Amino acid sequence: MQRQGSIGGSAAIRIRVTGGVLLVAHLAFVAWLTLRPLDVPWVMPANLRPFDGIRADLALGRPEAARRIGERLALLAPLGVLLPLVGGRLGVSRLGSLARTVAAGTLLSLGIELLQTGVPGQVVDVDSLLLNPLGVALAHLAVVPAGRSWLRRRNEHRAPAAVPREESFQGRTPTIPRVGIAPWSDALPPSSP
Template sequence: MQQRHALGNPPVIRFRVAGCALLLAHLALVACLTLRPRDVMWVTAPNLTPLAGIRADLALGWVEAVSRIGQGLLLLAPLGVLFPLVGGRLDVSPVASLLRTTAAAALVSLGIALLQTSVPGQVADVDALLLNTAGAAFAHIAVVPAGRLALRRRQGYGPRVPAAAQGRTPTIPRVGIAP
């Protein structure tokens, strides 16, 4: 099926422009929250052991654990919706879209972790990378497939018809071959 988001389709262009603006605003907010220097007397060592920080949070109690894990999941969760919105494609494989979005969120989270190593008072945490990526993946799964379906219905995309159900290809009688 041919994509209907050529340059002449204003609704798709508006969605993509809005997505770009929201993506830039969200990334600016994330940069302000995560790359701001902290005035602390001492700094913990970087956490490079997967799930060690999550286990430590759980040892502090459920309330503290839910708060810290929730913050990690929610920090980059909007990227799970904003990256596909910027892409602007309606007819795409859900699995491929999820993999692309998750990989992009993981790269953004890795970039933040690497930049944090040069900021006073900030340390890298592999669990933050895992939680940020999982949050973006969960948001993508929860919102994007239903949103794409609604937009496809709104723009008149019908269900795909298999080639066999379309019937025989017409032939030109004089020539005897299909166009």
Template sequence: MTHLLVVGSLTLRPRSVPWVPAANLRPMATIRAELARGPWEAAQSLGGAVLLLAPLGVLLPLIAGRLRVSPVASMARTVVAGALVSSLIVLLQTGVPGRVPDVDTVLLNTTGVALAHLLVVPGTRSRLRRREETPQGRTPTITRVGMAPRADALSGSRTYF
């Protein structure tokens, strides 16, 4: 919840800029324009969009708290939820002065959620499953005490084999 509050304060704060570009509704247009500017500038602007919602790729599966779940289903749920959160942010930005909706931010944010999920969640779940399944160890034995002789419970006599 705190992460979403920080994201909301970063993305929904009004900007005071003299010029605002038009909304981008063509997929990959902004990404191509950023890549044309150069690798360093592209890495900074596109990397920020990828990293913005990436923690949701780890935090959303933690909400359910399940260790035994299909990796594909978990990935699909997380990516869809990340795409919905990103789309909601873009829709809310339409009413904020100085903010322009861009379909590429939805793509980049969703990519960040998917990458974070792939890099962290499967390994963490398998590690937690292994830790849950490991036995506690051998039952302790006392070496000084030998085996007691077998006895017939009804007669009270001892039988030795």
């Protein structure tokens, strides 16, 4: 059974499966990148104050700051496109889709930061909890609304012509006429005198 507002047909299944494979591959890459132990002689302390890491990056100069902040924005940004792609729904609210996708990105970022507390050589940074979901939101806003509107227009142009009523019995569920409710006198047990 197809959900209301979802993409129909075998092309939709291929798109959703491809999105799922890409999502799993991206999550495996993120896990490898962020949760592998690093053999380093010295590790900076964890950054638990919001915006301190961003300020420190900006103090390094424009190219280095852009690289470091861009890395944190880009780490989970593909989720902004892959999560709605796997969902496969076209007729959803833009704000609701954005909120669900950013919430999933935020929870994933929080999970990564919590898991990094036990990984040698990895440093917890609260600014990643701000920048990772921002990257997810930016990617979502840049791609998903335009992609959904393109798919809706494409589906409208490919909609099949209406099938005449006489020829449309194939695949229909047979109906049974309703049976009326029995009168109360037939439903109640006989009363004793």
